[in-house]
Amino acid sequence: xxxxxxxxxxxxxxxxxxxxxxxxxxxxxxxxxxxxxxxxxxxxxxxxxxxxxxxxxxxxxxxxxxxxxxxxxxxxxxxxxxxxxxxxxxxxxxxxxxxxxxxxxxxxxxxxxxxxxxxxxxxxxxxxxxxxxxxxxxxxxxxxxxxxxxxxxxxxxxxxxxxxxxxxxxxxxxxxxxxxxxxxxxxxxxxxxxxxxxxxxxxxxxxxxxxxxxxxxxxxxxxxxxxxxxxxxxxxxxxxxxxxxxxxxxxxxxxxxxxxxxxxxxxxxxxxxxxxx
Amino acid sequence: xxxxxxxxxxxxxxxxxxxxxxxxxxxxxxxxxxxxxxxxxxxxxxxxxxxxxxxxxxxxxxxxxxxxxxxxxxxxxxxxxxxxxxxxxxxxxxxxxxxxxxxxxxxxxxxxxxxxxxxxxxxxxxxxxxxxxxxxxxxxxxxxxxxxxxxxxxxxxxxxxxxxxxxxxxxxxxxxxxxxxxxxxxxxxxxxxxxxxxxxxxxxxxxxxxxxxxxxxxxxxxxxxxxxxxxxxxxxxxxxxxxxxxxxxxxxxxxxxxxxxxxxxxxxxxxxxxxxx
Numbered sequence: 001x002x003x004x005x006x007x008x009x010x011x012x013x014x015x016x017x018x019x020x021x022x023x024x025x026x027x028x029x030x031x032x033x034x035x036x037x038x039x040x041x042x043x044x045x046x047x048x049x050x051x052x053x054x055x056x057x058x059x060x061x062x063x064x065x066x067x068x069x070x071x072x073x074x075x076x077x078x079x080x081x082x083x084x085x086x087x088x089x090x091x092x093x094x095x096x097x098x099x100x101x102x103x104x105x106x107x108x109x110x111x112x113x114x115x116x117x118x119x120x121x122x123x124x125x126x127x128x129x130x131x132x133x134x135x136x137x138x139x140x141x142x143x144x145x146x147x148x149x150x151x152x153x154x155x156x157x158x159x160x161x162x163x164x165x166x167x168x169x170x171x172x173x174x175x176x177x178x179x180x181x182x183x184x185x186x187x188x189x190x191x192x193x194x195x196x197x198x199x200x201x202x203x204x205x206x207x208x209x210x211x212x213x214x215x216x217x218x219x220x221x222x223x224x225x226x227x228x229x230x231x232x233x234x235x236x237x238x239x240x241x242x243x244x245x246x247x248x249x250x251x252x253x254x255x256x257x258x259x260x261x262x263x264x265x266x267x268x269x270x271x272x273x274x275x276x277x
Numbered sequence: 278x279x280x281x282x283x284x285x286x287x288x289x290x291x292x293x294x295x296x297x298x299x300x301x302x303x304x305x306x307x308x309x310x311x312x313x314x315x316x317x318x319x320x321x322x323x324x325x326x327x328x329x330x331x332x333x334x335x336x337x338x339x340x341x342x343x344x345x346x347x348x349x350x351x352x353x354x355x356x357x358x359x360x361x362x363x364x365x366x367x368x369x370x371x372x373x374x375x376x377x378x379x380x381x382x383x384x385x386x387x388x389x390x391x392x393x394x395x396x397x398x399x400x401x402x403x404x405x406x407x408x409x410x411x412x413x414x415x416x417x418x419x420x421x422x423x424x425x426x427x428x429x430x431x432x433x434x435x436x437x438x439x440x441x442x443x444x445x446x447x448x449x450x451x452x453x454x455x456x457x458x459x460x461x462x463x464x465x466x467x468x469x470x471x472x473x474x475x476x477x478x479x480x481x482x483x484x485x486x487x488x489x490x491x492x493x494x495x496x497x498x499x500x501x502x503x504x505x506x507x508x509x510x511x512x513x514x515x516x517x518x519x520x521x522x523x524x525x526x527x528x529x530x531x532x533x534x535x536x537x538x539x540x541x542x543x544x545x546x547x548x549x550x551x552x553x554x
Contacts, residue, residue, distance in 0.1 A: 005353045005366075005389035013390070019296040020388060025369075027425040028305035059430065076282045088375055089282075092302075098365055098390070100425075100432040100457055111297060112282035113290070113375070138427055139413040147424035148304040148377075150415055153336065155377040180377055 022109055023102070024092030028146040030109075031055035032090035034241050035073075036117060038276045040083045043241075045070070047204045051144065052091075058143045061093050064108055073112065080114040086242050088113045090146060119243050124269070127249030127261045128164030130238070132227050133157055135168035135176050135199070142198050154179040164246070165238055167230075170199065174224035178238050181246075182206040185225055186218065186235035186264045195222040205239040212271035218264055227252060235262030245269045299386055300379070301369030305423040307386075308332035309367035311518050312350075313394060315553045317360045320518075322347070324481045328421065329368075335420045338370050341385055350389065357391040363519055365390045367423060396520050401546070404526035404538045405441030407515070409504050410434055412445035412453050418476050431456040441523070442515055444507075447476065451501035458517035459483040462502055462510035463495065463541045469510075472499040482516040489548035495541055504529060512539030522546045 002013040004020065023029035033052045036043055053066050069089075077087065094106030133154040138147060154166035158179070166179040176194055177183050182203040185192045191213045196202050213220050230236060236248035236256050245268055247261030256262075279290040281297065300306035310329045313320055330343050346366075354364065371383030410431040415424060431443035435456070443456040453471055454460050459480040462469045468490045473479050490497050507513060513525035513533050522545055524538030533539075 001357055001359070002392050003353060003357045003390070005349060005387070007387050008349070010353055010356050013392075017294070017296065019294065022302060023429075025299060025302045026367075026423065027429050028423060029426060029429055059426065060433070072282060072285070076280060076287055079287050080278055080280045082278070090303075097392070100429045101436050102429065102433060110282070110284050113280070115279050115290075115374070134416070136416040138415045138424075139411070140427075145426050146303065146305060147415075147426045149306060149336065149422050149424045150417070152300075152304050152306055152377045152379065156337070156379060159378050 018095040021095040021097060022092055023094060023096070023106075024090065024109065024146055026098045027100075028148075029059070029102070030090050030092030030146045031059060031061070031144050032088065032146060033144060035087040036241050037077065037083065037085045037087070041276070042077060042087070043276060044204050044208070045073075047207065051202060051204065055144045056091065058140070059145065061091060061108060062104075064091060069110070072110065076112055076114055082114060082116050084117045085114050086117045092146070117242060123164065123243065123246050125261070127247035128238075129162060129250035130165045130167050130178070130236075130248050130252075131158045131161045131163040132169045132175075132252055133166040133179065135170040137168070137199075140198055141176070141201055142196070144201060151179045165248075167227075167251075169227055173226055175227065175230060176200055177203070178240070181238035181240035182209070183230075184209065184237050184239060185230050185233035186262060187229070187233050189218055189264075190221045191218040191264075191268075192221045192223060192225060194224050203239060205241055205244055208272055208275055209239050209245065209268060211275070212268050215271045216264055216267040218268070231256070235265050237265045237268075244272055295372040298372040298374060299369055300371060300373070300383075301367065301386065301423055303375045304377075305425075306336070306379070307367050307369030307423045308336060308338070308421050309365065309423060310421060312364040313518050314354065314360065314362045314364070318553070319354060319364070320553060321481050321485070322350075324484065328479060328481065332421045333368065335417070336422065338368060338385060341368060346387070349387065353389055353391055359391060359393050361394045362391050363394045369423070394519060400441065400520065400523050402538070404524035405515075406439060406527035407442045407444050407455070407513075407525050407529075408435045408438045408440040409446045409452075409529055410443040410456065412447040412476070414445070414476075416475055418453070418478055419473070421478060428456045442525075444504075444528075446504055450503055452504065452507060453477055454480070455515050455517070458515035458523075459486070460507075461486065461514050461516060462507050463512035463539060464506070464510050466495055466541075467498045468495040468541075468545075469498045469500060469502060471501050480516060482518055482521055485549055485552055486516050486522065486545060488552070489545050492548045493541060493544040495545070508533070512542050514542045514545075521549055
């Protein structure tokens with residue numbers, strides 16, 4: 001008899017909830033997005049939906065109508081009625097008995113949560129510390145997939161060191177990005193960040209940071225940074241949807257400049273927030 | 278109000294089944310094993326449990342008693358009463374609101390299935406074709422984790438090409454292993470396979486294949502093969518728990534030797550099956 005065991009309980013196969021057979025659980029066979037709202041307005045919705053569509057396409061999950069995803073999202077956002085909300089959603093390829101090979105007609109699973117954002121205001125005022133971690137991720141980090149084990153291992157390592165984010169360093173010794181953020185350095189009057197390749201997520205917040213750079217009086221240089229260059233930068237920060245710009249004041253234990261959030265970082269935050277209003 | 282959306286349905290957070298909040302689903306934050314039985318006897322149980330313990334340790338899932346896992350597995354195997362069974366099980370770190378940082382006291386989720394093995398006998402008799410695929414996986418493939426997106430993409434690519442398995446080739450041009458199997462070449466009288474590194478799963482079947490080599494009249498050489506060397510080999514095969522040894526007769530379209538399963542491969546199968554009896 002085909003059976004399953006859930007914790008301690010033996011259950012006939014056919015009585016097991018289909019969630020247990022989600023390919024997202026067996027293989028991480030799905031993609032996700034995190035979007036936020038500021039004072040009741042969803043930020044950069046279309047950018048996120050476009051990236052989501054690209055992620056779906058990259059892993060060949062077809063027959064998902066982005067128009068319907070947009071509708072669902074707006075419906076849920078309205079129902080939740082949270083002004084500063086964090087919206088998470090994912091789609092997996094579907095549920096079925098575990099098999100590497102997928103069936104073309106599988107029905108994708110959609111899952112979404114909306115919660116109130118609880119950012120620590122201190123982070124923006126005093127900045128955070130970050131620590132480096134080997135970039136052990138797969139080679140398609142441009143896809144926002146559910147394969148996030150290296151990311152959580154990295155972030156938990158950072159937390160153990162009292163740091164708010166882990167910064168990935170690849171085998172060649174270059175910084176790719178944060179485990180859950182884009183990473184930026186300001187050297188002189190130039191804003192620097194890794195170019196977008198298959199190893200880097202095309203961060204939406206990064207896009208708006210670059211857009212804000214000119215008004216903040218900064219030039220832009222997309223190049224690979226080393227930990228040494230980062231530690232010697234005049235300013236560092238990370239960019240992430242849920243927190244936009246967060247100053248970094250310590251890098252692998254080395255204090256950045258005077259140990260306080262830098263003036264250009266502050267200016268970038270101001271310029272960034274003009275996109276929201 | 279914190280809410281979730283399951284497919285089309287809006288549900289208050291607190292009413293959502295904890296399965297939806299499994300870290301295995303959000304992050305692939307878990308590890309698994311596949312074990313089989315031959316005629317009512319589980320094969321290499323202790324090897325699999327030992328590897329499972331190593332995987333758990335590698336991703337810092339603690340407080341899992343392997344003795345209890347063994348008991349559950351044997352209990353389920355008895356209840357299923359399937360002579361030639363495929364036993365799949367995984368443990369994830371637990372369920373909770375999505376957060377990269379885990380809590381030390383999370384209760385791991387255990388899930389197991391037992392099904393009858395349905396191997397196509399033709400595969401062993403006529404052999405299979407394989408195709409290469411870029412090894413885009415993360416850098417800790419020695420951990421049997423739920424982050425399997427590159428594996429399923431590779432296997433589906435192979436299936437499209439009419440192949441039974443995808444063989445990963447890394448950036449340096451070397452074969453690491455199959456997407457769901459170990460890969461072997463026989464060149465002259467030498468059995469060759471990639472050495473076990475962080476990029477290769479310590480396959481249990483591989484271990485028994487190497488053990489069988491001497492009796493089969495083969496020397497062993499653990500070294501990295503290129504696709505060219507593989508295509509020119511006198512015999513090729515893959516090794517996987519559910520099928521043990523499967524001859525490979527075509528590699529990226531190139532027919533291997535006379536296109537039929539090789540004599541040493543057959544001999545290895547015979548020797549391998551002596552471990553079972």
